[in-house]
Amino acid sequence: MIIAGYEYMDGKPFENVYLTGIVRDKQGRKMSKSLGNSPDPLELIKTFGADAVRTGMLFSSPAGNDLLYDEKLVEQGRNFTNKIWNAFRLVKGWEVDKTLAQPTGNLTATRWFESKLQSVDPGTLKITSKNSECRTR
Secondary structure, three states, rough: HHHHHHHHHHOOOOOOOOOOOOOOOOOOOEEEOOOOOOOHHHHHHHHHHHHHHHHHHHHHOOOOOEEEEHHHHHHHHHHHHHHHHHHHHHHHHHHOOOOOOHHHHHHHHHHHHHHHHHOOOOOHHHHHHHHHHHHHO
């Protein structure tokens, strides 16, 4: 592909190459339609949700190594994303009384957090706010 990139695009077609492992079933066999051992991703998403499938796969995927698929990982992903979502809803629902005085320690921590937040790349904040808008609809 690199040679074709130089030939047809007059430049290097990509910077990084990522090697990924193979998804295998619990018995260590390569997942394939012909063996009938691969789950239907759309059914998994319908049952557990897309975030759960993504998170479950992340939990079980060491970088570059084969992934042993088990539906229990998707359940763990669902449970984890549900906890994160519930924590977000809890914090989002808090009301702050601006008239109360803040202890000095809290004020210092708030200023530190705000300074760290200011150093975050604005593009990251755009992506994050876009995702939270989609999630709250």
